[in-house]
Amino acid sequence: MTQKHIVEARGIHKHFGALHVLKGVDLKVDERELVFVIGPSGSGKSTLLRCLNRLEEPSSGSVVVDGIDMLSPKTDINHARQRIGMVFQSFNLYPHMTALGNVTLALRKVAGKSRAEADALARAALDRVGLADRADHTPGQLSGGQQQRVAIARSIALEPRVMLFDEPTSALDPELVGSVLEVMRGLRESGMTMIVVSHEMGFARNAADRVVFMDDGLIVEQGPPASIFENPAHERTRAFIGQIQRH
Amino acid sequence: MIQTFFNLDIMMAAWPIVLSGLKNTILLSLIVVPLGLLGGLILALLASIKHPLVRWPLMAWVDFFRAFPPLVLLILLFAGLPFAGLELGGFACVAIAFFLNTGSYYGEIFRAGIESVPNGQVEAARSTGLSRLQAMRYVVLPQAVRNVLPDLLSNTLEVVKLTSLGSVVAVPELLYEARQAQSITYNPTPIVMAAVIYFLILWPLVRLLSRLENRALAGRR
Amino acid sequence: MNRWDKFTETFFNAKVMEKYLPDILSGMVVTIELALLIVVTGLAAGLALALLRALAIRPLNWLIIFIVDLFRSLPPLVVIVLIYFGLPYAGPAPSGFVSTWLSLAFVLMAFSEEIFWAGITSIPKGQWEASRSTGLSFSQTLFNVVLPQAFRLTIPPLTNRTIAITKGTALGTVVAVTEILGQASSAMSNSYNPSPLMMGAAAYIVLFFPVVVAARWIESKFAWKR
Numbered sequence: 001m002t003q004k005h006i007v008e009a010r011g012i013h014k015h016f017g018a019l020h021v022l023k024g025v026d027l028k029v030d031e032r033e034l035v036f037v038i039g040p041s042g043s044g045k046s047t048l049l050r051c052l053n054r055l056e057e058p059s060s061g062s063v064v065v066d067g068i069d070m071l072s073p074k075t076d077i078n079h080a081r082q083r084i085g086m087v088f089q090s091f092n093l094y095p096h097m098t099a100l101g102n103v104t105l106a107l108r109k110v111a112g113k114s115r116a117e118a119d120a121l122a123r124a125a126l127d128r129v130g131l132a133d134r135a136d137h138t139p140g141q142l143s144g145g146q147q148q149r150v151a152i153a154r155s156i157a158l159e160p161r162v163m164l165f166d167e168p169t170s171a172l173d174p175e176l177v178g179s180v181l182e183v184m185r186g187l188r189e190s191g192m193t194m195i196v197v198s199h200e201m202g203f204a205r206n207a208a209d210r211v212v213f214m215d216d217g218l219i220v221e222q223g224p225p226a227s228i229f230e231n232p233a234h235e236r237t238r239a240f241i242g243q244i245q246r247h
Numbered sequence: 248m249i250q251t252f253f254n255l256d257i258m259m260a261a262w263p264i265v266l267s268g269l270k271n272t273i274l275l276s277l278i279v280v281p282l283g284l285l286g287g288l289i290l291a292l293l294a295s296i297k298h299p300l301v302r303w304p305l306m307a308w309v310d311f312f313r314a315f316p317p318l319v320l321l322i323l324l325f326a327g328l329p330f331a332g333l334e335l336g337g338f339a340c341v342a343i344a345f346f347l348n349t350g351s352y353y354g355e356i357f358r359a360g361i362e363s364v365p366n367g368q369v370e371a372a373r374s375t376g377l378s379r380l381q382a383m384r385y386v387v388l389p390q391a392v393r394n395v396l397p398d399l400l401s402n403t404l405e406v407v408k409l410t411s412l413g414s415v416v417a418v419p420e421l422l423y424e425a426r427q428a429q430s431i432t433y434n435p436t437p438i439v440m441a442a443v444i445y446f447l448i449l450w451p452l453v454r455l456l457s458r459l460e461n462r463a464l465a466g467r468r
Numbered sequence: 469m470n471r472w473d474k475f476t477e478t479f480f481n482a483k484v485m486e487k488y489l490p491d492i493l494s495g496m497v498v499t500i501e502l503a504l505l506i507v508v509t510g511l512a513a514g515l516a517l518a519l520l521r522a523l524a525i526r527p528l529n530w531l532i533i534f535i536v537d538l539f540r541s542l543p544p545l546v547v548i549v550l551i552y553f554g555l556p557y558a559g560p561a562p563s564g565f566v567s568t569w570l571s572l573a574f575v576l577m578a579f580s581e582e583i584f585w586a587g588i589t590s591i592p593k594g595q596w597e598a599s600r601s602t603g604l605s606f607s608q609t610l611f612n613v614v615l616p617q618a619f620r621l622t623i624p625p626l627t628n629r630t631i632a633i634t635k636g637t638a639l640g641t642v643v644a645v646t647e648i649l650g651q652a653s654s655a656m657s658n659s660y661n662p663s664p665l666m667m668g669a670a671a672y673i674v675l676f677f678p679v680v681v682a683a684r685w686i687e688s689k690f691a692w693k694r
Contacts, residue, residue, distance in 0.1 A: 053601055055597050055600065055601060078600075078603045078604065078605050079603060080603075081600065081601055081602065081603040082602065082603040084601070085601075085602075086597075086598075086601035086602075088594055088597065088598060090592075090594050092592075092594035092595055092597060092598035093598070094595065094598075094599075094613055094617070095617065096616045096617050096620065105599075105602070105604070105612060105613070106599075106602035106603055106604055109604055109608050109612065110602065110603035110604055110608075111603075151598070154598075154602060155601075155602065158602060158603070251557045251558060252554065252557070252558070310677065310680045310681060310684070311673070311677070313631070313632075313676075313680045314631075314635075314672065314673055314676035314677040314679070314680040315635075315669070315672055315673065315676070316635040316636070316637075316638035316649070316672055316676075317635075318638045318639060318641070318649065319638050319648075319649055319668065319669055319672055322649065322653065322665065323665060323669055326653070326656065326662070326665065327479070327662040327665050327666070330478050330479065330661070330662045331475070331478065331479070404540075405632070408541075408542070408543035408544070409543065410543075411543035411545045411546055412545060414545070415545075415642060422543070422545060422546055422549065426549065426553070429553065434557070435550070435553060435554035435557050438546075438549060438550050438553060438554055439550070439554065441546060442542055442546050442547075442550055445541060445542050445543060445546060446538060446541045446542060449540075449541040449542075450537055450541050452541075453537050453540045453541050454537065456540075457536075457537075457540075457582055460582065460586055
């Protein structure tokens, strides 16, 4: 059986002025795989994630997602981005719209659904994240955990092939983290391909297929969670995991 | 075109007149800006008394002058008061009108500044034994002024521009002198000169302000 | 006749007031027309410039910034005088009404562009990113996500500035516009009595005081919750 990679990034470099943030990163992700990206802050994890849907323009390299060349000028990037959901650390919900409005906006404007269709799809998505009863609340009326779940609903309503999570629980109070991880676990079980940048090591341990350790703009090593956490091959990985576990 | 609006000969001839106008504009600004600031400070300090008998008349006073065009106020003083036997002259009328008009604007700004300082600051100051006035003077006002500095500068810019109203009541400031020169020379060059002078003097302030304002609005989120 | 009677006889002379009331009323109509024209065209032009600036075309932005700075630096009366007394030397001779309208519309355009632009740039980058990540285009994001939030932020400074500039319609009297102050002044010199001026002052209060009170209400309603 030939392996089909749904995400294939090759030789990604990214410069911010004089700063060399990504120094040639290759990342292949299989369909239905959950890849966890860990590493110290400033290692380039978030930048890598943002290069995958071209929120950041890579300085060089190639990114192919679901057979679409993301960096080609011929690609309709707005259409392509529908297929790649993204969840942000700071939620980035639209404060002037209700939860339902947040979810329906792209359905109507990008996917071209009618208002009724969009409403139905959005309510279904909100139901999946357990917030069907909060559809008419504005972000200001929701807790952080609820806001992040609305943000997830905003992405999954578009039926993406891949979901990118950029530190989805870092801005949450500890008691609210569980509800978001619960939703992510549900997505995982439904077979969603996911790339997650996060410090939730417990979640990585029991949900991830593969853990990728990045440092200083490069992938240092990767493998199944058990081997990375129990038996890291590199000194830098060992030091990082030791630090994380002390806390 | 250049001969009409940027006529060199006329510029040379009009320069002394325009220059004396510029001096008066600067002098006028140096008088009316502190006057307005003083008026504003008085209003803001009165507004910090939360009693309804002070609050409502004060708000009406401020709103009245926000609604009243400064030129109308100026004409009222300059052309109306003589009927009551009081002839003040253009300069004094400008000073009084500005004290009332720009004082109201400065007052609103100071008030917003004072309200932007958290109550905990006053409580902390009072807990160390400072009186109400001392707390206002040493703790609240310095922070208040810093918080509303862009608005204070922006209003000051407006006040300086507003001194051009003096030309209507024959105060020999920049615009007045430029128009005199224009009517003598039958050429618009002096007015263009005045405009260029206003622009050159006030542009740096406008640049600074637009930076400060961008930052202030961004900080409101 | 005691002093109070003499005072009212001078400043609130019923006969004079009755005679010149129609003039003041027609002045009010002119002031309202002028004010509405200035507000509509000035704000529309300011928004248009801010949207153009969002396209981030370098030379165009420099030009926009220069125009905005120019009309923020020049006193409105100077602009009016320049257009009314200066332009005729070059050809077209705009009326006082047109000069005042154009001048104040330019000034409002400059101030409102600056406010709209500050509103647009104050929307956090994350809002753009979230919207773009779901596939909305630049302009879809601008109109659906950024501008609705920016408007909310800009309403208090915008109403204040609009009122301050609209009051400037009184400057039209310098270039013979027959708005309230113009009518009141000429009535005063015809009757040699200040009562028309008092009527004019009252007319301004009738027109602008409700607007100022409404602005106060809008300000408290739209103030962003911190």
